[in-house]
Amino acid sequence: MKKILIIGGGAMGSAFSIPCLENKNQVIITEPYNKTFIKNLASKNKFHSSLKIGLPNKLKFKRYSKNIFKNKFDLIVIALSLAGVDFIGKELKDLKIKTPLLVLTKGLKYDKKKNKLLTISHLLKKNYNASNVSVLKGPCLAKELAKKNKTSVVIASNNIRIAKWIGNLISTKYYLTEYSKDIIGVEICSAIKNIYAMIIGSGQNLNTSSGLFQKSMIEMKYLVKYFKGDEATVLGLSGIGDLYVSAAGGRNSKMGDYLGKGFTFSYAKKKFMPKDTVEGEQLAREIAPYILKKINKKKIPLMYHLLKTIIHNKKI
Ligand SMILES: NC(=O)c1ccc[n+]([C@@H]2O[C@H](COP(=O)([O-])OP(=O)(O)OC[C@H]3O[C@@H](n4cnc5c(N)ncnc54)[C@H](O)[C@@H]3O)[C@@H](O)[C@H]2O)c1
Incomplete structure (x- = not known):
């Protein structure tokens, strides 16, 4: 039995606790x-308002404070959205925490000073001195994992031994883990698929969307290679696997559908999706200053067009 701390009680962090508990971890x-999530998790029946289920009794909830790190954990899981990564990186650095980290968060960060795009593992290592970072990505709708539907994910780490150690801690009959050394490729794919899901969603019919799907794969391959990842990763769970689930249904492809119908982003967001987080939009704003300046437009025409559509609030 190992001790696992999950930071982030949103849909994904909470769903992730289920296989971890099933494997007899604390x-x-x-x-x-x-x-809202604090209220959900602190309640007696732990009914989660996003997942619409009661979480297992064995799941322990603790209010967040720096004191939480006084306990010794075997693994710390980061399940916050991208906006929370700098916050938690700073906390872990200040407290000199050296516990192995597993990042579930998907996204990329733009370092304005250095004019560089950083993956989350890179950011945690470079800016916050984290030394032992693995990432877990792939096609996983939190609600489906919470129902124990069969889900396959990939754990990537520079140290494959650690990736496999984590896999052994968390995998169950319904939560299957694969492994990869291509941490850059896995992180790039799992972030940009949100933008390509919007592009595919804009298609308005299956023929058009399928064509956009195929062109998206070509652009994803180019971008993974550009950032020095392994092109083959695009055909893995964090690439085509996650692109499929995001394009088939989800907030990014829904927003893409509104864009394809001729609405601007701001109008569609306000009118149809006022309460939804559209991760592809957040990522588009984050990476646009880098991508639009540094990468040849002809190599990634779809990405280029979508970034411009979002940041200038234009019709697609
Ligand atoms: N790796 C995977 O298998 C997988 C699967 C699904 C989602 N995800 C990723 O997990 C992350 C969380 O997704 P979710 O579905 O749980 O979202 P959610 O909206 O249900 O939860 C978001 C979490 O981030 C926190 N947060 C939001 N803004 C914050 C801020 N400014 N500062 C600090 N914390 C903040 C919230 O408190 C909450 O804990 C996303 O990056 C998502 O892409 C990963």
Whole structure:
């Protein structure tokens, strides 16, 4: 039995606790930010308002404070959205935490000073001195994992031994883990698929969307290679696997559909999806200053066009 701390009690962090508990680990979840999730997790039946299920009794909830790190954990899981990564990186650095980290968060960060795009593992290592970072990505709708539907994910780490050690801790009959050394490729794919899901969603019919799907794969391959990942990763769970689930249904492809119908992003967001987080939009704003300046437009025409559509609030 190992001790696992999950930071982030949103849909994914909470769903992730289920296979961890099933594998007889002791699991503590904490939520630093969202009052609704704190209320859900602190309640007696732990009914989660996003997942619409009661979480297992064995899941322990602790209010977030620096004191939580006084306990010794075998693994710390980061399940916050991208906006929370700098916050938790700073906390872990200040407290000199050296526990192995597993990042579930998907996204990329733009380092303005250095004019560089950083993956989350790179950011945690370079800016916050984290030394032992693995990432877990792939096609996983939190609600489906919470129902124990069969789900396959990939754990990537520079040290494959650690990736496999984590896999052994968390995998179950319904939560299957693969492994990869291509941490860059896995992180790039799992971030940009949100933008390509919007592009595919804009198609308005299956023929058009399928054509956009195929062109998206070509652009994803180009981008993974550009950032020095392994092109083959695009055909893995974090690439085509995650692109499929995001394009088939989800908030990014839904927004893409509105864009394809001729609405601007701001109008569609306000009118049809006022309460939804559209991760592809957040990522588009984050990476646009880098991508639009540094990468040849002819190599990634779809990405280029979508970034411009979002940042200038234009019709597609
Ligand atoms: N790796 C996987 O298998 C997998 C699967 C699904 C989702 N995800 C990723 O997990 C992350 C969380 O997704 P979710 O579905 O749980 O979202 P959610 O909206 O249900 O939860 C978001 C979490 O981030 C926190 N947060 C939001 N803004 C914050 C801020 N400014 N500062 C600190 N914390 C903040 C919230 O409090 C909450 O804990 C996303 O990056 C998503 O892409 C990963």
